[in-house]
Amino acid sequence: MISLYDYELSGNCYKVRLLLSMLGIEYQTKVVEFYPAAEHKQAAFLAVSPLGELPVLQDGELILPDSQAILAYLATQYDKSGTWHPQTSPTIAAQVTQWLCFANALTSSASAARLADGFFYDFDIDECRTRAHRLFRILDEHLWLQERDKQNWLVNGDAPTIADIACFPYIILSEEGGISRMDYPAIRRWTDRIKRIPGFIVMPGVFPAGPGA
Ligand SMILES: N[C@@H](CCC(=O)N[C@@H](CS)C(=O)NCC(=O)O)C(=O)O
Structure with missing residues (x-):
């Protein structure tokens, strides 16, 4: 197992x-x-x-x-459906990889701020927050453009991919590192969509989607 x-x-x-x-x-x-x-x-x-x-x-x-x-x-x-890590085209596969790298950058910024705030790590928290906000702005604008094109997820297609799952945790836990999502409405709508994917589970600090569409 x-x-x-x-x-x-x-x-x-x-x-x-x-x-x-x-x-x-x-x-x-x-x-x-x-x-x-x-x-x-x-x-x-x-x-x-x-x-x-x-x-x-x-x-x-x-x-x-x-x-x-x-x-x-x-x-x-x-994943027998092939939708979570799509290989439908070199472009789509490359874009998933690009967002996986972006998720790693969230670890060294938003997650680092959380480690400094909650776990007493000796990081420059203001610098971590500044870098995180820069990434959040990029993500929010990307998601806004995706929504304009009737796309729900980071990478074009009808289904979420591992790119969405990779980026989600340190976005949704950002307040624990003192990083507000107030200014990122497209990010908030995207996190709500992720919470409605069948099989979604929570962890401490992450809450299920409320009732609604
Ligand atoms: N790129 C790695 C980063 C993993 C990582 O930083 N994990 C944290 C826990 S969330 C850790 O073990 N940190 C200990 C350290 O970096 O010394 C991944 O995505 O798994």
Whole structure:
């Protein structure tokens, strides 16, 4: 059975849990106490993944760190519909990859601000917030243009992709790093759409969609 080295409060772990749930994949959790025990920096975990970062997925012989790589693997291996990691054209595939990279930039900005605020990490929080707002503005404008073209998701198509799942957690958790989404209406509408995808699950700090369309 698939194992996920997981920490409940990690947004990068949450994105993997989200896709596992949306794909209906059974798995077991191996809890790694990120804070305050810092088990991800201790020998037992470093033997699994020398990077010392969460999440890590184990599927048979495969041990895979990095949440974006894990999303790509799970979608390629287990999504029979092919919609989560579409290969319909080189352009579409490249755009999914581009947003996966954007999600990693959210980790080093919005997530870093949250780590500084909530987990006492010694980061320059104002600088992290400034970089996060720059990314949020880019995302909001992209989503506004997508909506104008009758597109609901980051990448054109009728269905969400792993790009949406990768970017969602550190957007929806942004207030925990002191980053308001007040000025980003298209982002707010997009997060609401994600919450309505079948199989959506929450984590602490993330709430289900309210009643409505
Ligand atoms: N690019 C990696 C980043 C993973 C990452 O930064 N994970 C955090 C927890 S959310 C971590 O383990 N940080 C520890 C560290 O960087 O030392 C991914 O997307 O999985």
